[in-house]
Amino acid sequence: MRELELIDALEHVLAPGGPRVVRWLGDDAAVVRGRGYAVTSVDSMVNGVHFRLGQLSPEEIGHRALAGALSDLAAMGAHPGEAYMTLGLPTGTRLSDAVSVARGAQALASRFDVAIAGGDVTAAPALTVAFTVVGWASDPGELVGREGAQAGDLVAVTGTLGGAGAGLALLDARVPADSVSEPVARALRERYAHPEPRFADGLRLSALGARAMIDLSDGLATDARHLAVRSGVSIELSLQRLPLADGLGEIAEQLGVDAGVFAATAGEDYELCACLPESARLGSADESNRGGAGQDEAPGLTWIGRVVEGPSGLAFTDAADGLAGYEHSL
Amino acid sequence: MRELELIDALEHVLAPGGPRVVRWLGDDAAVVRGRGYAVTSVDSMVNGVHFRLGQLSPEEIGHRALAGALSDLAAMGAHPGEAYMTLGLPTGTRLSDAVSVARGAQALASRFDVAIAGGDVTAAPALTVAFTVVGWASDPGELVGREGAQAGDLVAVTGTLGGAGAGLALLDARVPADSVSEPVARALRERYAHPEPRFADGLRLSALGARAMIDLSDGLATDARHLAVRSGVSIELSLQRLPLADGLGEIAEQLGVDAGVFAATAGEDYELCACLPESARLGSADESNRGGAGQDEAPGLTWIGRVVEGPSGLAFTDAADGLAGYEHSL
Numbered sequence: 001m002r003e004l005e006l007i008d009a010l011e012h013v014l015a016p017g018g019p020r021v022v023r024w025l026g027d028d029a030a031v032v033r034g035r036g037y038a039v040t041s042v043d044s045m046v047n048g049v050h051f052r053l054g055q056l057s058p059e060e061i062g063h064r065a066l067a068g069a070l071s072d073l074a075a076m077g078a079h080p081g082e083a084y085m086t087l088g089l090p091t092g093t094r095l096s097d098a099v100s101v102a103r104g105a106q107a108l109a110s111r112f113d114v115a116i117a118g119g120d121v122t123a124a125p126a127l128t129v130a131f132t133v134v135g136w137a138s139d140p141g142e143l144v145g146r147e148g149a150q151a152g153d154l155v156a157v158t159g160t161l162g163g164a165g166a167g168l169a170l171l172d173a174r175v176p177a178d179s180v181s182e183p184v185a186r187a188l189r190e191r192y193a194h195p196e197p198r199f200a201d202g203l204r205l206s207a208l209g210a211r212a213m214i215d216l217s218d219g220l221a222t223d224a225r226h227l228a229v230r231s232g233v234s235i236e237l238s239l240q241r242l243p244l245a246d247g248l249g250e251i252a253e254q255l256g257v258d259a260g261v262f263a264a265t266a267g268e269d270y271e272l273c274a275c276l277p278e279s280a281r282l283g284s285a286d287e288s289n290r291g292g293a294g295q296d297e298a299p300g301l302t303w304i305g306r307v308v309e310g311p312s313g314l315a316f317t318d319a320a321d322g323l324a325g326y327e328h329s330l
Numbered sequence: 331m332r333e334l335e336l337i338d339a340l341e342h343v344l345a346p347g348g349p350r351v352v353r354w355l356g357d358d359a360a361v362v363r364g365r366g367y368a369v370t371s372v373d374s375m376v377n378g379v380h381f382r383l384g385q386l387s388p389e390e391i392g393h394r395a396l397a398g399a400l401s402d403l404a405a406m407g408a409h410p411g412e413a414y415m416t417l418g419l420p421t422g423t424r425l426s427d428a429v430s431v432a433r434g435a436q437a438l439a440s441r442f443d444v445a446i447a448g449g450d451v452t453a454a455p456a457l458t459v460a461f462t463v464v465g466w467a468s469d470p471g472e473l474v475g476r477e478g479a480q481a482g483d484l485v486a487v488t489g490t491l492g493g494a495g496a497g498l499a500l501l502d503a504r505v506p507a508d509s510v511s512e513p514v515a516r517a518l519r520e521r522y523a524h525p526e527p528r529f530a531d532g533l534r535l536s537a538l539g540a541r542a543m544i545d546l547s548d549g550l551a552t553d554a555r556h557l558a559v560r561s562g563v564s565i566e567l568s569l570q571r572l573p574l575a576d577g578l579g580e581i582a583e584q585l586g587v588d589a590g591v592f593a594a595t596a597g598e599d600y601e602l603c604a605c606l607p608e609s610a611r612l613g614s615a616d617e618s619n620r621g622g623a624g625q626d627e628a629p630g631l632t633w634i635g636r637v638v639e640g641p642s643g644l645a646f647t648d649a650a651d652g653l654a655g656y657e658h659s660l
Binding site: 023073084085086117125128130 | 368371448
């Protein structure tokens with residue numbers, strides 16, 4: 001495949017962004033009209049590390065890579081803006097597959113009014129899909145970092161946990177395909193293949209007064225610890241309160257692990273975890289009962305623990321084993 | 331190596347940016363105060379594709395990856411702002427080597443007041459260093475794209491050409507080490523290992539009225555064709571007018587190629603090529619004679635050809651062989 005032929009094909013798949021985008025693909029750099037403060041994150045997914053070709057279609061790989069990056073913006077309570085795509089392509093990659101990766105990303109981008117405004121194509125030993133995503137905020141005070149949790153805060157998560165990990169366990173054939181019903185298996189695979197950046201939830205949690213927030217890419221046990229360490233507080237969570245994805249009980253049983261432990265460690269759910277003042281619980285009750293969170297149709301919040309005084313760290317108050325020592329390594 | 335240990339070490343090497351940077355490493359995303367229009371480019375360098383470990387130190391790899399990305403901003407006539415670094419690290423990468431890559435990039439960033447404001451670390455099959463760089467412009471009209479060249483314009487390049495390619499030929503031992511004197515060999519290797527983003531030249535060329543501009547990463551034969559195609563014009567260049575790096579004659583002779591052809595095709599010089607109205611030549615004459623271009627100490631401009639009416643494309647008017655058909659493929 002020739003580089004110029006690929007770039008030409010990509011220019012046809014990627015939709016030029018709205019009036020904000022002054023210069024787009026085809027120049028040395030893209031030019032975008034800024035709005036206040038730029039909120040920027042970079043995220044890469046590598047075949048054999050973050051996904052496996054054969055388990056996901058090229059479109060799903062493109063969706064998943066962009067969703068993982070956008071999820072970081074959602075976790076700041078930012079509005080999405082632009083994305084920049086880097087494709088690392090091994091020798092022999094088919095033009096149609098590379099274009100399909102871009103098509104999958106563009107479909108997600110269009111739903112959130114994100115312009116894929118530029119990118120880079122390079123040779124690489126493994127298929128790599130990397131996104132730089134930029135959101136905008138008029139006031140940095142609206143954005144939620146990781147460092148503001150205070151003793152007395154309650155901890156909430158959006159959606160359900162463990163679904164993506166269970167979907168991957170099915171794809172990996174680590175559990176029998178008939179562990180769950182066909183529709184449940186399909187839904188679990190979807191959680192893995194098509195994660196959803198929780199923009200509506202991020203904005204809602206920011207509006208509810210969230211003092212610290214993170215997206216759950218590595219799993220609650222790792223990610224909530226980041227909140228605790230950056231905030232200098234102790235976070236106590238309950239495994240039994242975690243909102244489990246449908247079918248998780250059966251999958252965890254087949255794997256021989258506690259469903260709560262699986263939900264807290266499997267990762268890749270891209271839900272949000274936030275620490276909020278206790279008063280926010282009342283403010284959210286109505287919405288939670290209605291079970292809707294706007295455009296991305298996430299279920300309501302689930303309250304899973306609290307922030308307490310004490311040495312920085314995370315504890316599961318009802319964990320029988322050494323979950324407290326769990327740490328993600330490269 | 332543990333990911334958190336590496337991230338901790340990187341936080342000590344990377345200098346927090348000035349007052350523009352509101353949130354830095356350690357959150358889901360960086361937050362930076364914008365200024366008008368964001369000018370954004372992404373660029374990746376992969377071991378075995380864009381460099382070879384063993385030929386360059388980790389610091390040089392970091393410098394080169396950031397310089398290649400910043401060069402795209404220079405080619406727009408933009409002021410540099412922030413950079414976001416992604417490290418893809420193979421199993422067994424030493425913590426000290428990963429930190430040295432960051433140190434090399436930070437040294438370059440500091441010289442141009444660029445804040446490395448965020449990043450990502452991931453496992454990868456080959457060492458990969460990718461940068462997203464963001465510059466800012468208050469008026470997009472000050473920025474120079476690739477599409478504005480007009481018949482009658484003159485074509486200029488900054489600095490000298492072929493030096494990086496000659497340095498690589500020496501590193502690859504494709505030519506005897508004694509083809510040139512020791513100091514010349516050292517200077518050629520430097521051109522390859524420490525490319526310099528030509529920000530001062532980019533701003534000067536923009537001020538001189540440049541209508542189209544590009545940086546020379548793939549080589550003049552490829553990159554000037556991009557200007558011709560995007561502008562819908564024909565560009566005629568002279569191989570004999572190309573400003574050759576010191577020692578290029580000897581290296582090209584050893585390789586059995588014409589020095590001008592080598593300078594036009596070897597790539598990686600990261601000089602700028604611009605199309606300007608003829609009147610700009612007078613405006614630049616004085617500066618050119620003084621031989622200085624400000625902060626990056628590039629020599630003056632060299633006028634190497636002109637833009638003419640005709641089908642989009644590039645021709646070397648004095649090329650004996652099929653250089654006109656030269657095309658870069660992935």
